[in-house]
Amino acid sequence: MHEEKLIYKIRDNFFPVAGLLATVVSLGVLFVLIIDVFKDGYMRLNLQFLTSYPSRIPEKAGILSAWVGTVWIMVLTAFLIFPIGVASGIYLEEYAKPGKIKDFLEINISNLAGVPSIIYGLLGLQIFVYFFKMDRSVLAGALTLSLVVLPIVIVATREALKAVPLSLREASFALGANKLQTVVFQVLPSAFSGILSGVILAMSRAIGETAPLITIGALTYIAFLPTSPFTSEFPFITFQGLKDYFTVLPIQIFNWVSRPQKAFHSNAAAGIIILLVISLFINFLAIYLRIKFEKYMRRR
Amino acid sequence: METFTKIEAKNFCAYYNNKIALKNINIKIYSNKITAIIGPSGCGKSTFLRSLNRMNDLIENFSTSGELLVDNVNIYAKDTDIISLRKKVGMVFQKPNPFPKSIFENIAYGLRIHKMFKNYDELYMKVENSLKEAALWDEVKDDLNKSAFDLSGGQQQRLCIARALVIKPEIILMDEPTASLDPISTAKIEELIRKLKEHYTIVIVTHNMQQAARVSDYSTFFMQGEMIEYDETTKIFTAPSNKLTEE
Amino acid sequence: MKINKNKIIEKISEGALFISASLSIFVTIGIILVLLFETIEFFKEVPIIKFLTEKQWTPLFEDKHFGILPLLNATILTSLIAMVVAISFGLTIAVYISEYIKPEQRMIIKPIMEILAVVPTVVYGYFALLFVTPLLRKIFPDISTFNALSPGIVMGFMIIPIIATLSDDAMQAVPKWLREGGYALGANKFQVTTGVVIPSALSGIMASFILGVSRAIGETMIVTIAAGQMPNLTFNVLEPMETITAYIVQVSLGDTPAGTLEFKTIFAAGMTLFILTFILNIISYFLKNKYRERYR
Ligand SMILES: Nc1ncnc2c1ncn2[C@@H]1O[C@H](COP(=O)(O)OP(=O)(O)O)[C@@H](O)[C@H]1O
Ligand SMILES: [Mg+2]
Numbered sequence: 001m002h003e004e005k006l007i008y009k010i011r012d013n014f015f016p017v018a019g020l021l022a023t024v025v026s027l028g029v030l031f032v033l034i035i036d037v038f039k040d041g042y043m044r045l046n047l048q049f050l051t052s053y054p055s056r057i058p059e060k061a062g063i064l065s066a067w068v069g070t071v072w073i074m075v076l077t078a079f080l081i082f083p084i085g086v087a088s089g090i091y092l093e094e095y096a097k098p099g100k101i102k103d104f105l106e107i108n109i110s111n112l113a114g115v116p117s118i119i120y121g122l123l124g125l126q127i128f129v130y131f132f133k134m135d136r137s138v139l140a141g142a143l144t145l146s147l148v149v150l151p152i153v154i155v156a157t158r159e160a161l162k163a164v165p166l167s168l169r170e171a172s173f174a175l176g177a178n179k180l181q182t183v184v185f186q187v188l189p190s191a192f193s194g195i196l197s198g199v200i201l202a203m204s205r206a207i208g209e210t211a212p213l214i215t216i217g218a219l220t221y222i223a224f225l226p227t228s229p230f231t232s233e234f235p236f237i238t239f240q241g242l243k244d245y246f247t248v249l250p251i252q253i254f255n256w257v258s259r260p261q262k263a264f265h266s267n268a269a270a271g272i273i274i275l276l277v278i279s280l281f282i283n284f285l286a287i288y289l290r291i292k293f294e295k296y297m298r299r300r
Numbered sequence: 301m302e303t304f305t306k307i308e309a310k311n312f313c314a315y316y317n318n319k320i321a322l323k324n325i326n327i328k329i330y331s332n333k334i335t336a337i338i339g340p341s342g343c344g345k346s347t348f349l350r351s352l353n354r355m356n357d358l359i360e361n362f363s364t365s366g367e368l369l370v371d372n373v374n375i376y377a378k379d380t381d382i383i384s385l386r387k388k389v390g391m392v393f394q395k396p397n398p399f400p401k402s403i404f405e406n407i408a409y410g411l412r413i414h415k416m417f418k419n420y421d422e423l424y425m426k427v428e429n430s431l432k433e434a435a436l437w438d439e440v441k442d443d444l445n446k447s448a449f450d451l452s453g454g455q456q457q458r459l460c461i462a463r464a465l466v467i468k469p470e471i472i473l474m475d476e477p478t479a480s481l482d483p484i485s486t487a488k489i490e491e492l493i494r495k496l497k498e499h500y501t502i503v504i505v506t507h508n509m510q511q512a513a514r515v516s517d518y519s520t521f522f523m524q525g526e527m528i529e530y531d532e533t534t535k536i537f538t539a540p541s542n543k544l545t546e547e
Numbered sequence: 548m549k550i551n552k553n554k555i556i557e558k559i560s561e562g563a564l565f566i567s568a569s570l571s572i573f574v575t576i577g578i579i580l581v582l583l584f585e586t587i588e589f590f591k592e593v594p595i596i597k598f599l600t601e602k603q604w605t606p607l608f609e610d611k612h613f614g615i616l617p618l619l620n621a622t623i624l625t626s627l628i629a630m631v632v633a634i635s636f637g638l639t640i641a642v643y644i645s646e647y648i649k650p651e652q653r654m655i656i657k658p659i660m661e662i663l664a665v666v667p668t669v670v671y672g673y674f675a676l677l678f679v680t681p682l683l684r685k686i687f688p689d690i691s692t693f694n695a696l697s698p699g700i701v702m703g704f705m706i707i708p709i710i711a712t713l714s715d716d717a718m719q720a721v722p723k724w725l726r727e728g729g730y731a732l733g734a735n736k737f738q739v740t741t742g743v744v745i746p747s748a749l750s751g752i753m754a755s756f757i758l759g760v761s762r763a764i765g766e767t768m769i770v771t772i773a774a775g776q777m778p779n780l781t782f783n784v785l786e787p788m789e790t791i792t793a794y795i796v797q798v799s800l801g802d803t804p805a806g807t808l809e810f811k812t813i814f815a816a817g818m819t820l821f822i823l824t825f826i827l828n829i830i831s832y833f834l835k836n837k838y839r840e841r842y843r
Contacts, residue, residue: 012737019643022636023656029704030663036678037670087567095561096568098360107832109571114758114828115821116765118792119578121799122817126581130805147574154571167397171460174355174393175410175467176386180557185409190400208667211767211792215799215813250669250768257673257772265677272670283665287658296400383553 037276041269049270053223054252058263063271065222066252069138070207072226072241073248076142077206081153082199084146089157089195094183113151120148121215129216136217138226139242144212149202156198160191163297193296197289204282208275210250221255222247249275306331306471306501307352311366314347316359321347323525324366329518334493334502336512336533339522345505348522349473352503353389354382370471387414390464394476396456398448398463403440406448406459407431410467426466434462435492454485461492465500472496474504478511490515513537582821585814592808598815604778604794606812613812615819617778621788622820625699625770626763628784632703633759637710638752644711645718646740657712664708672772675701680773693775693787702769706759713758717751717838718744754834761827765820767792791816 052062088109096102124144134140164187172182188195226241249271256268307329314322322344329335337345347356354375356362367374375385399406407427410416417423427444431437436458440451448459457477464472474493478486493502493515506512512519512533519536521529529536590598593613601614640660644653680697684690690697721744729739745752767790775787776797789797795813803810 012735014737015639015642015740016647018639019647022639023643023660026636026640026663026704026707027659030666033666033670033674033678036674040677084567084570087564088571091561091564091568095564105568105571107829108575110832111825111828112571112574114761114765114824114831115578116767116792116824118765118767118795119582119817119821119824122795122814123574123578123581125799126585127577150571150574165397167393167395168399170355170358170393171397171399171463172409173358174353174386174391175413175463176383177409177413178383178553178557180560181413185413186399204665208665208669210667210669211771211796214796217799250667253669253673254768254772257669257676265673268673272673275667276670279665279667280662283662287661 034276037269037272039269041266041271041273044266044270045273049267054221054255058261058267061256061264061267063249063252063274065225066247066249066271067274068225069222069246070248072138072246073142073145073213074203074207076138076242077145077149078199078203080142080146081150081202085150085153085199085202086157086195088150088154089161090183090188092154093158093161094179094187109151109154113155116211117148117209118211118215120144121212123147124212124216135243136219136245137243138246140216141213141218141246141248144216145206145209148209148212149206152202152205153198156201157191157195160194160198160293161187163194163293164190165297190297191293193289194293197286197293200282200286200289204279204286207279207282208250210248210254213248213251214254218251219245219247303330303332305329306371307503308369308372309348309366310369312351312368313365314344314351314356315363315365317361318363321525322351325527327520327527327530329501329503331501332497332499333517334497334504334515335518335520336516337503337505337520337522338507338509338512341507343522344525345507345522346475349391349475349503349505352471352473353386353391354380355391357382387467388469389471389473390467390469392457392460392464392472392474392477394479396453396460396480398451398456398459401448402445403448403451403459404444407463407466410463414467416467430462430466431459433465433496434458435488435495436462452485454481454488457481457485457489458492461489461496465496469500471501471503474502476505476507478506478508486511509537578821582814582818585811586818589808589811589815592811593815602780604789606809607798611808613815615791615816617780618789618791618794618816619819620780620782621695621770621774621778622764622790622792624695624782624784624788625702625774625790626760628696628699629702629706629763629766630756630760632700633706633710633763634756636703637707637755637759638714640707640711641714641718641752642740642745645715646736646744653715657715660708660711663704664706666705668705668766668768669772671701671705672698672769675769675773687785690785691775691787693773693777695774695784695786695788698769698773699784701773702763702766705766705769706762709759709762710755713755713835714748714752717748717755720751720838721747748838750834751838754831754838757827757831757834761824761831764827765792765824767796771796791820 049062050067051064052060053064055061092102092105096105121144124140124147128134128140128143129136168186168190169182172186222245226244226246227238229237229239229241231238253268253271253275256264256271305328309325309327312322312325313320325348337348339345350356351364351368364376368376370389399409404427407430408423411423411426417426428437431440436455439455448456451459478489481489490511493504496502504516516533519531519533520527598613598615601612602616603612603614604617605612644656675698679701680690680692680694683697725743725747726739729743734742770790771793774790774793776789776793777787779786779788781788794816798809798813
């Protein structure tokens with residue numbers, strides 16, 4: 001009798017205790033990871049690290065080409081995914097009629113979201129690098145990464161549009177606005193922060209992506225920068241940099257982790273601190289915008 | 301004022317997913333009159349009202365048969381221009397649904413999409429006039445740039461009326477426009493509606509008999525998709541010809 | 548005239564939107580064609596039977612063998628380890644945050660949990676190789692520097708948010724009246740959770756598991772960094788082994804000219820990966836739809 005009671009007690013407390021434990025352990029792992037990386041890499045964090053090219057000598061090596069490459073790729077990716085992702089989301093949510101074509105597009109996007117990123121690397125290698133002869137350029141890299149994260153933008157756009165109430169659309173239609181006017185003047189502005197949150201979330205995913213860029217042949221050791229887009233002569237801007245070779249922060253980190261010397265591992269850890277800070281910052285920005293969007297929608 | 305038949309339904313039926321929601325509606329609605337549609341919830345009042353500006357086109361699997369004439373033209377004919385129809389037939393909804401913009405922009409939106417002004421002065425003037433017409437001007441003239449959400453429910457509803465008026469419709473449809481409002485706001489809107497019939501033909505849905513009696517010239521009673529009564533309001537409320545209406 | 552102009556603009560814009568939306572179809576077609584083309588070329592030189600049954604994968608050696616089994620084995624083993632971690636933690640957390648804590652607390656824990664999925668995978672690779680493996684060595688003294696266990700565990704933590712979040716969504720979608728039905732019969736919280744909520748949300752929970760497996764199979768950097776780049780057909784998770792994804796990275800890092808047999812191998816390997824994840828993604832899509840439809 002007494003034993004039975006004990007079993008009940010254990011049973012009824014299983015989820016509160018185990019759940020709390022699992023949550024604490026998961027977040028603890030995250031915490032340990034951050035501490036470990038910080039401990040390994042903080043002494044390499046200085047201006048010289050940010051302004052030096054990689055080098056054979058660990059103490060002289062830096063992430064200049066890596067972070068500049070990352071900036072290039074991220075800016076370009078943002079420009080590519082924003083219009084295409086939002087347009088696709090709008091089509092699926094506002095225009096596509098329920099039916100076979102819509103189902104097919106939906107299944108397709110849901111699958112693409114789950115295709116391993118390295119497969120996109122193989123696609124980019126054959127299509128962008130070889131077929132369109134872009135070589136291992138910044139442009140080829142940004143195009144490849146855009147394909148990887150496009151489903152995130154599409155899904156987020158749809159969610160944001162779905163949250164816009166029917167009454168807003170009806171009010172617009174009742175005034176004789178057509179679909180395009182309703183979408184552009186009423187629905188999109190209301191959904192904007194939700195959509196933006198999705199785009200930024202996609203960026204936080206893109207910034208850490210390594211495999212597809214290695215697959216298209218991004219170099220792991222680069223001691224120069226893509227041509228700067230700013231020039232002193234008219235028209236003061238050049239796109240030459242798009243055709244240049246590049247590397248990115250996660251690839252540089254990978255390169256350093258793969259080496260046996262401990263000193264390079266410190267470099268990797270220092271690079272990771274920077275990468276982590278940026279990814280987490282971008283992610284928090286996305287969450288902030290999402291919460292703002294949800295609050296705004298509840299006010300209506 | 302001379303009145304004539306503004307809207308006419310001839311054996312008009314409406315269906316959702318092939319399930320009938322309106323059965324053989326025959327009615328003549330007169331210009332510059334207020335016509336109230338009364339009936340229990342789910343009897344098809346909104347369906348009829350939303351058929352008049354083809355709002356139901358937004359719903360999948362909605363279909364109609366018979367004819368629905370506005371100014372003697374069947375609005376369900378193939379070549380109907382829905383945009384012009386909706387410009388001519390304005391609508392006010394049950395819950396105030398202002399756009400998430402300023403008070404000014406809420407009214408200006410219709411003028412912008414129909415390009416109904418030449419310069420800012422004309423735009424401003426039209427916004428001002430419609431706010432006056434909707435008896436809201438005095439309350440908001442100093443904060444036209446404030447968000448429409450900062451207004452009270454009753455003010456929001458009058459804003460929605462002003463928004464419908466500004467593009468000069470001939471008919472205004474109102475679907476239980478006071479259902480979500482307090483008695484004082486309701487009284488203001490009812491007074492406004494009575495004033496508006498001078499220039500507009502008004503069709504109002506309500507499930508409140510007293511309201512129908514207060515504001516309307518004509519009343520019609522719907523039941524399970526059928527029109528079972530239609531006459532001048534005074535006659536209906538003194539001597540209903542149908543037993544059901546009495547209850 | 549004006550109306551016509553508006554109509555034309557509307558038609559054009561709808562067309563442009565449709566083209567954007569169909570881009571995703573071309574991406575899928577592109578992936579399939581690219582993989583298929585090189586894979587067919589590959590099978591012209593290597594019989595498919597050998598690819599599927601040989602026990603060695605040594606395309607980069609003198610004595611070439613093209614058996615996918617060692618790579619597949621490593622992929623499955625690391626994924627298995629990851630799923631043990633991810634499911635036990637993820638599901639427990641999902642039940643906990645869905646049924647046992649306040650909604651406001653859930654709103655805070657969920658985004659923090661998501662950080663586990665935001666950490667770039669190279670970072671996890673670093674952590675597995677330089678922190679977790681040395682830690683495991685204290686328990687298993689003969690564990691290799693590169694092994695399947697450590698990246699498997701770390702990958703599991705990366706996948707926890709997928710399972711926790713999606714399972715929580717599925718349980719949240721179970722209507723209140725179903726839970727009340729359980730309580731009305733005198734069941735307590737544990738009984739309602741295990742007897743009503745979890746079974747009702749099962750298709751959503753299964754969808755999250757399958758999505759997790761798909762993620763594990765396709766994960767690249769963690770296993771490349773911490774499991775090693777040596778094809779090794781073994782069940783000993785303390786030994787180094789090379790997954791399909793790690794092999795693709797290994798070849799990509801070298802300078803492999805297009806058209807060579809080596810080059811074609813990464814597409815055959817990629818095809819295997821694509822087919823596996825494709826099947827899993829489709830199953831999870833339909834499972835997810837099932838629970839969404841049921842409680843609409
Ligand atoms: N979008 C819809 N889809 C299917 N049936 C509907 C839809 N809208 C209304 N109905 C049905 O049509 C009937 C009339 O509805 P409605 O016109 O909204 O009634 P009322 O406004 O008088 O309350 C109801 O039986 C309702 O269930
Ligand atoms: Mg109604």
